[in-house]
Amino acid sequence: MTGISYYVGNLMDGSSNTAWVEGVSGDGVGEYIxxxxxxxxxxxxxxxxxxxxxxxxxxxxxxNGSVRGLVMYVNTSPVANMMLERIRDEQVVSISPTTISPGDSLVFVIDSVVPGPADGDHDTAITEIRLF
Structure with missing residues (x-):
């Protein structure tokens, strides 16, 4: 669709009307944010x-598909292995307290997905990520 973007900035814009969607062929296992x-x-x-x-x-x-398994890294160190549900409500996942410093990279890698086969495409989406 024209005028719709699925870029990473959508993840923290506070809106349920936008989303990040991985952009590869297939379900997106191995893709990352x-x-x-x-x-x-x-x-x-x-x-x-x-x-x-x-x-x-x-x-x-x-x-659209949703993420089932999501692995969180700080820089190159894994800090959390999250299992998510396929629900439209916000899910809260507690992790071991992890300190990040200015310039650190937080990477979320898709480990597994639940496909959303309604339209035949294999796109996996995340609407929002909020750290606390």
Whole structure:
């Protein structure tokens, strides 16, 4: 569709009407999201809140896959292995407290998916990621 973008900035825009969608052929296992912490001081993360799939409408949710397994890294160190449900509500996943510093890279790697076969495409989406 013209005028719709699925870029990584959609993940933290506070809107359920936008989403990040992986852009490869297939379900997107192995694709990743990389965020750079641009704060000015260290920050301790205790968990991740995720709106999994494309939650904008029931149709957009059905037409897109969602993440089942998501691995979180800080720089190159794995810090959490999250198992997510295929629901439109926000899911909160607690993790062991992890401190990040300015410039650190947070990487979320898709480990497994639940396909959304309603339209025959194999796109996997995440609507929002919020760290706390």
């Amino acid at each position: 990389q965020l750079i912490y641009n704060g000015t001081s260290a920050l301790t993360i205790h968990g991740v809140a995720i709106k999994n799939g494309y939650v904008k409408t029931a149709t957009s949710f059905a037409e």
